[in-house]
Amino acid sequence: MTETHFVRTQMIEEQEPPGATTGAVGWMRENLFSSPLNAILSLLSLAFIYWLLAQALPWLISPTWQANSLTECREIIAEAGYGGACWGLIRERFLQFIFGFYPPHLYWRVVLDFALLAVALAPILFTGLPRKMLYFSAVYPFLMPWLLWGGTIWTPVMAAVGFVIGYLAQRFLKPVVGDLAATILAFVLPVVWWIFLAGPVPNAFASILPLAIETVESRAFGGYMLSITIGVVAIALSLPIGILLALGRQSDLLIVRSLSVGFIEFIRGVPLITLLFVASTLLNIFMPPGTDFDIILRVIIMVTLFASAYMAEVIRGGLAALPRGQYEAADALGLDFWMAQRLIIMPQALKISIPGIVSTFIGVFKDTTLVSIIGLLDPLGLSRAILADSNWNGIVWEIYGFIAVMFFIFCFSMSRYSMYLERKLRTEHR
Amino acid sequence: MSEMPAERTVDRSHMQVSDEIAIQITHMNKWYGTFHVLRDINLTVHRGERIVIAGPSGSGKSTLIRCINRLEEHQSGEIIVDGTELSSDLKNIDKIRSEVGMVFQHFNLFPHLTILENCTLAPIWVRKVPRKQATETAMHFLEKVKIPEQANKYPGQLSGGQQQRVAIARSLCMMPRIMLFDEPTSALDPEMIKEVLDTMVELAEEGMTMLCVTHEMGFARQVANRVIFMDQGQIVEQNEPEAFFNNPQHERTKLFLSQILGH
Ligand SMILES: Nc1ncnc2c1ncn2[C@@H]1O[C@H](COP(=O)(O)OP(=O)(O)O)[C@@H](O)[C@H]1O
Numbered sequence: 001m002t003e004t005h006f007v008r009t010q011m012i013e014e015q016e017p018p019g020a021t022t023g024a025v026g027w028m029r030e031n032l033f034s035s036p037l038n039a040i041l042s043l044l045s046l047a048f049i050y051w052l053l054a055q056a057l058p059w060l061i062s063p064t065w066q067a068n069s070l071t072e073c074r075e076i077i078a079e080a081g082y083g084g085a086c087w088g089l090i091r092e093r094f095l096q097f098i099f100g101f102y103p104p105h106l107y108w109r110v111v112l113d114f115a116l117l118a119v120a121l122a123p124i125l126f127t128g129l130p131r132k133m134l135y136f137s138a139v140y141p142f143l144m145p146w147l148l149w150g151g152t153i154w155t156p157v158m159a160a161v162g163f164v165i166g167y168l169a170q171r172f173l174k175p176v177v178g179d180l181a182a183t184i185l186a187f188v189l190p191v192v193w194w195i196f197l198a199g200p201v202p203n204a205f206a207s208i209l210p211l212a213i214e215t216v217e218s219r220a221f222g223g224y225m226l227s228i229t230i231g232v233v234a235i236a237l238s239l240p241i242g243i244l245l246a247l248g249r250q251s252d253l254l255i256v257r258s259l260s261v262g263f264i265e266f267i268r269g270v271p272l273i274t275l276l277f278v279a280s281t282l283l284n285i286f287m288p289p290g291t292d293f294d295i296i297l298r299v300i301i302m303v304t305l306f307a308s309a310y311m312a313e314v315i316r317g318g319l320a321a322l323p324r325g326q327y328e329a330a331d332a333l334g335l336d337f338w339m340a341q342r343l344i345i346m347p348q349a350l351k352i353s354i355p356g357i358v359s360t361f362i363g364v365f366k367d368t369t370l371v372s373i374i375g376l377l378d379p380l381g382l383s384r385a386i387l388a389d390s391n392w393n394g395i396v397w398e399i400y401g402f403i404a405v406m407f408f409i410f411c412f413s414m415s416r417y418s419m420y421l422e423r424k425l426r427t428e429h430r
Numbered sequence: 431m432s433e434m435p436a437e438r439t440v441d442r443s444h445m446q447v448s449d450e451i452a453i454q455i456t457h458m459n460k461w462y463g464t465f466h467v468l469r470d471i472n473l474t475v476h477r478g479e480r481i482v483i484a485g486p487s488g489s490g491k492s493t494l495i496r497c498i499n500r501l502e503e504h505q506s507g508e509i510i511v512d513g514t515e516l517s518s519d520l521k522n523i524d525k526i527r528s529e530v531g532m533v534f535q536h537f538n539l540f541p542h543l544t545i546l547e548n549c550t551l552a553p554i555w556v557r558k559v560p561r562k563q564a565t566e567t568a569m570h571f572l573e574k575v576k577i578p579e580q581a582n583k584y585p586g587q588l589s590g591g592q593q594q595r596v597a598i599a600r601s602l603c604m605m606p607r608i609m610l611f612d613e614p615t616s617a618l619d620p621e622m623i624k625e626v627l628d629t630m631v632e633l634a635e636e637g638m639t640m641l642c643v644t645h646e647m648g649f650a651r652q653v654a655n656r657v658i659f660m661d662q663g664q665i666v667e668q669n670e671p672e673a674f675f676n677n678p679q680h681e682r683t684k685l686f687l688s689q690i691l692g693h
């Protein structure tokens with residue numbers, strides 16, 4: 001019997017990996033041709049992609065940008081001997097697709113508004129930027145509607161005052177009336193302010209100091225500008241409202257809990273389109289006669305409520321995934337409820353929920369196309385009018401393709417951002 | 431059970447017990463639904479005392495110390511901590527919680543914050559200490575628990591023993607007058623238990639009032655001035671460590687000791 005040594009007497013140096021597992025060839029071998037079946041599938045896929053491009057590219061590369069009607073398109077294509085799509089339509093209607101029927105001499109306001117939106121979002125999306133920019137982000141929600149709809153500057157200022165009242169109530173009434181009462185007052189007082197005083201007070205100010213820009217009617221809103229307006233507002237509001245609803249659903253206070261559950265389940269049980277019909281027709285019946293409650297505002301409220309209910313459930317999932325120990329540690333350190341939520345619970349719960357939250361965002365943005373059914377002229381609503389135009393009668397692919405591509409750009413960016421965020425927030429190294 | 435390795439001589443010079451009362455519990459009862467989990471608990475803890483609470487699993491040890499900072503609510507009787515009675519008054523609760531530090535079995539560090547942020551969070555937000563000063567205090571305590579070099583890592587990057595020492599430092603940053611420990615070493619691998627116990631011994635040497643639920647009998651021998659034995663929600667025996675280990679009175683205590691000390 002020979003002796004077997006189980007003990008290594010000499011340490012082994014680090015060695016090169018076996019050849020052809022790295023580099024382009026290695027990558028292909030591993031990912032595309034690792035087995036006969038994999039190789040066949042890879043070749044079939046390549047053939048399919050080739051076929052698809054061979055069909056689509058000649059159609060897409062079409063010299064028809066300058067055409068003014070479908071017949072002109074056909075002539076150009078016949079002359080050139082290649083092409084297929086009729087792009088003249090997109091060129092002609094491009095501004096309408098973006099701005100709807102917004103007065104052309106005021107386009108700059110929309111452009112400025114969305115440029116400022118990017119500035120306001122930047123410090124929220126990317127933490128590397130100066131924190132001072134957040135002050136602008138706080139002002140932007142009041143600036144945005146003013147730039148879009150115009151009118152007196154005092155209306156957004158008075159709306160902002162409502163929030164200041166809420167903040168002051170929470171801050172200074174807490175020692176006087178206690179925690180819970182201060183929180184309730186911080187919600188109730190601003191609402192009272194908005195309902196009863198935010199109407200007459202701006203008028204009074206406006207007569208003293210008339211600072212106003214040209215008013216644009218909601219009727220003029222349309223195209224992507226309308227989709228983005230509804231989508232951005234609904235997305236931005238649905239997150240905080242969803243958080244409050246999710247917390248309400250877990251509350252020890254029976255009334256708060258029942259109201260939250262009732263709201264969430266009701267909204268989730270009703271299709272969005274029903275809510276939009278309510279917004280467009282029924283709501284007027286309940287309003288005192290003569291009140292002019294803006295249609296876009298009504299739609300935004302409905303879409304926001306709808307998104308909030310879904311958001312609440314997504315966030316509840318994140319809350320449920322947190323171990324009890326996190327709440328206990330926060331309590332044991334003496335953090336009060338709102339501090340614990342803000343510093344410990346929500347940062348973790350929201351992080352867990354990022355994929356769900358972003359899915360909801362994307363869903364909301366795409367659902368804004370439903371407003372075309374109640375007669376608002378978002379891109380889809382516009383497309384119907386355009387399809388009926390005798391000059392362009394018969395064009396379908398170009399319009400819907402263009403609309404789809406524009407939506408895809410927004411939704412894909414959101415999806416990519418969420419992946420970036422998840423990577424950035426990963427702190428555990430397992 | 432692992433004995434305290436290398437019988438280190440403990441400096442008892444600061445470990446005097448004063449007459450001042452830190453915690454006073456009288457006729458306290460607690461139920462979970464209909465389950466009577468704590469039954470007529472009476473306990474007085476003087477400032478500077480180090481009390482070890484032992485007992486079989488499910489006997490109510492955790493519940494008892496969690497009542498002291500009101501992570502659990504008791505239903506009858508009285509708990510007075512640092513002269514303040516625990517009632518449903520929120521202000522009292524927040525005050526007591528910031529005076530009483532607690533260390534958990536599973537550390538409960540905040541995984542989304544760095545070690546340093548874990549330690550400065552409560553001082554900044556609850557005590558309103560300026561950030562710079564909070565950072566200095568945190569670094570002081572991180573040095574004390576011997577991991578200042580980990581300050582900018584996240585909890586997930588540390589070993590269990592290191593995490594538990596951070597948890598102790600985090601509590602100390604609030605400058606508590608009383609520390610509660612709920613089985614601080616039970617979730618640790620044997621080689622990490624010592625580093626956590628060493629930290630706790632040092633704390634005891636400085637005169638901290640401590641209540642420790644633990645089965646580390648070596649630790650109890652070294653620093654405790656009283657060992658309390660609980661069974662079925664009651665305190666069935668309490669004594670000085672030597673007497674407790676060498677001469678247990680109660681049948682349950684004898685059985686328990688024979689089980690955990692081995693033969
Ligand atoms: N939240 C709770 N609800 C109901 N019963 C509980 C709860 N927490 C603990 N118990 C029960 O109370 C008893 C005492 O628990 P605990 O104080 O954790 O014991 P120990 O820490 O001594 O192991 C156990 O029987 C346990 O099952």
Ligand SMILES: [Mg+2]
Nearest residue numbers: 491492493613
């Ligand atoms: Mg326990």
